[in-house]
Amino acid sequence: MLQHQHCQILIIGGGTAGLIVASKLIKKLPAVSIVLLDSADKHYYQPAWLFAGSGIMAKEKSARSEKSLIPNGVLFLQEAAELCNPDENYVITSQGKRIFYDYLALAPGITVDWAGVKGLEGSIGKDGVVSIYSYEQLDQTWQSIKIFPGGAAVFTLPATPLKCPSAPQKIMYLAEEYFHKTGVRKDTNVIFFTAKDKLCEIKKYESTLKKVIERKNIKIFFKHDLEEVRPDKKEAVFKSLVTGSKETIKYDLLHVTPCFQAPVFLKKSRLTQKNGLVDVNPYTLQHQRYKNIFALGDAADLPTPKTGAAARRQAKVVAENLIRLLSSGQPGASYNGYTSCPITTGYGKVVLLEYDYDKKPLETFPFNQAKERYSMFLLDRYVLPYMYWNFMLPGRI
Ligand SMILES: Cc1cc2nc3c(=O)[nH]c(=O)nc-3n(C[C@H](O)[C@H](O)[C@H](O)COP(=O)(O)OP(=O)(O)OC[C@H]3O[C@@H](n4cnc5c(N)ncnc54)[C@H](O)[C@@H]3O)c2cc1C
CATH class of the missing domain: 3.50.50.60 (FAD/NAD(P)-binding domain)
Structure with missing residues (x-):
C-alpha cells in the first residue's frame, strides 16, 4: 500500500546542488517543511577524483557519509525518486511512498552510461x-x-x-x-x-x-x-x-x-528536453511548463559546462526564487551561466577558468588566470576541498 506524505519543498538529489540548496533554504526558512530524497550512502567531492587517479591523494578522502551532510531541520529520506507526476504535484519513491509537494527542486545529476x-x-x-x-x-x-x-x-x-x-x-x-x-x-x-x-x-x-x-x-x-x-x-x-x-x-x-545520461525517472515524468535533461528557463532555473518546479546542477539543460562551481551558483538562484515564491512573489533571481574549472596542466600547475553564458571571463583574482600557476594548483588541491566541505555544502557561502 502506498504511504502518503506532504512537504512544502521536496529536493531530489543530495549531491553538490541538492545539499547546497537544502542548506540555503533551511537557513532562511526554518519553519518550512523540506524533504531531501537520495538513496546514496556516500556523497563524493568528485573534483578530487582527478587527484586520486593521478596519485596525488587517496580516493577515500573524496567521500563522506550522505547522512552526515544533511542540514539540521531537513528530513532525509534515503530512497530514490521513481516517478514524478508534475500535474498532481507528487513523487513516487523506490519504497512506494507518494510524496506530495508544493515546490520541487530537481538535482539528481547525470550518471555514467x-x-x-x-x-x-x-x-x-x-x-x-x-x-x-x-x-x-x-x-x-x-x-x-x-x-x-x-x-x-x-x-x-x-x-x-x-x-x-x-x-x-x-x-x-x-x-x-x-x-x-x-x-x-x-x-x-x-x-x-x-x-x-x-x-x-x-x-x-x-x-x-x-x-x-x-x-x-x-x-x-x-x-x-x-x-x-x-x-x-x-x-x-x-x-x-x-x-x-x-x-x-x-x-x-x-x-x-x-x-553520460540523465536519470530515467526524469524522462518518464515528462520533464525533459530530447537530451533527457530538465527543460528549464536558463536564467530563473524554473521549469518551462511547471512553475512550481526548478532544476539545478548537472541534470538541468543549461548551455554552460556542468561543474560543481556552476551548481553552487545555481543553488543560490533556486533558493532565492523559492523563497520569493513562498512569500507570494515572483522568481526574480537570475543565473548568468557562471561556471568555473581549474585545468590542471601538470603536477603543480593550474589554469583557472571562470566565465558566463556570454563566454565572458569572470575572474576572481586580480591577475591573469589564463596563466599556469602553482598558487592556483594549491587552491584546487587544498583550499577548494576545504571550502567545499566547510563552507559550500553548509550553505555558508
Ligand atoms: C572526474 C571529475 C572531475 C570534476 N572536476 C570538477 C572541478 O574541477 N570543478 C568543478 O566545479 N566540478 C568538477 N566536477 C563536476 C562536479 O562534480 C559536478 O558538476 C557536480 O557534482 C554536480 O552536482 P549535482 O548535484 O548536479 O550532481 P551530483 O553531485 O552528481 O549529485 C547527484 C545526486 O543525485 C542523486 N540521485 C540520482 N538519481 C536520483 C533519484 N532518482 N532519486 C534521488 N536521488 C537521485 C545521486 O545519488 C547523487 O547523490 C568533476 C566531476 C568529475 C566526475
Whole structure:
C-alpha cells in the first residue's frame, strides 16, 4: 500500500546542488517543511577524483557519509525518486511512498552510461582501460599510469553532455608528465580524441592550452567520438563526426571518458528536453511548463559546462526564487551561466577558468588566470576541498 506524505519543498538529489540548496533554504526558512530524497550512502567531492587517479591523494578522502551532510531541520529520506507526476504535484519513491509537494527542486545529476560505447562495459578496469569518472576505478587508473611501460596512451572525450568537460584533458596532462618521471615518455605517443572542435570555448584560455599541447607534444583528433573498444585486440574504434568515417587505433593505455545520461525517472515524468535533461528557463532555473518546479546542477539543460562551481551558483538562484515564491512573489533571481574549472596542466600547475553564458571571463583574482600557476594548483588541491566541505555544502557561502 502506498504511504502518503506532504512537504512544502521536496529536493531530489543530495549531491553538490541538492545539499547546497537544502542548506540555503533551511537557513532562511526554518519553519518550512523540506524533504531531501537520495538513496546514496556516500556523497563524493568528485573534483578530487582527478587527484586520486593521478596519485596525488587517496580516493577515500573524496567521500563522506550522505547522512552526515544533511542540514539540521531537513528530513532525509534515503530512497530514490521513481516517478514524478508534475500535474498532481507528487513523487513516487523506490519504497512506494507518494510524496506530495508544493515546490520541487530537481538535482539528481547525470550518471555514467558505460554501455554507451560498444565493448566498454565489461572491459573497464582491465588491460589498460581506465577512467577517473568512476570512484571504483580510481586506484586502477593510478596504477596503470604509474607502471605504464610506454606505447600508445589514448585519452577520449565523448559527444554526450558530461561532467567537468576539462577533466579528460587534466588527467592526460598529469599522465604525460608522470611518463617523464618514470622514463617512458620517449617511448610513448600521447593521443587525444575529442568530440569537440576545440580545447576550450574561451579564446583566452584556449591559447594557453594550445601551448600546453604543443609543449607536451600531444597529438589531437578533434570531432572524433569513441564508438567501440575491442579489449582482446587492444583496439579502439573512433568515428569522425565530420565525415562519418571510422578509424581503428591500437592502444596500450586507454583513458575513457564515458557517455553520460540523465536519470530515467526524469524522462518518464515528462520533464525533459530530447537530451533527457530538465527543460528549464536558463536564467530563473524554473521549469518551462511547471512553475512550481526548478532544476539545478548537472541534470538541468543549461548551455554552460556542468561543474560543481556552476551548481553552487545555481543553488543560490533556486533558493532565492523559492523563497520569493513562498512569500507570494515572483522568481526574480537570475543565473548568468557562471561556471568555473581549474585545468590542471601538470603536477603543480593550474589554469583557472571562470566565465558566463556570454563566454565572458569572470575572474576572481586580480591577475591573469589564463596563466599556469602553482598558487592556483594549491587552491584546487587544498583550499577548494576545504571550502567545499566547510563552507559550500553548509550553505555558508
Ligand atoms: C572526474 C571529475 C572531475 C570534476 N572536476 C570538477 C572541478 O574541477 N570543478 C568543478 O566545479 N566540478 C568538477 N566536477 C563536476 C562536479 O562534480 C559536478 O558538476 C557536480 O557534482 C554536480 O552536482 P549535482 O548535484 O548536479 O550532481 P551530483 O553531485 O552528481 O549529485 C547527484 C545526486 O543525485 C542523486 N540521485 C540520482 N538519481 C536520483 C533519484 N532518482 N532519486 C534521488 N536521488 C537521485 C545521486 O545519488 C547523487 O547523490 C568533476 C566531476 C568529475 C566526475
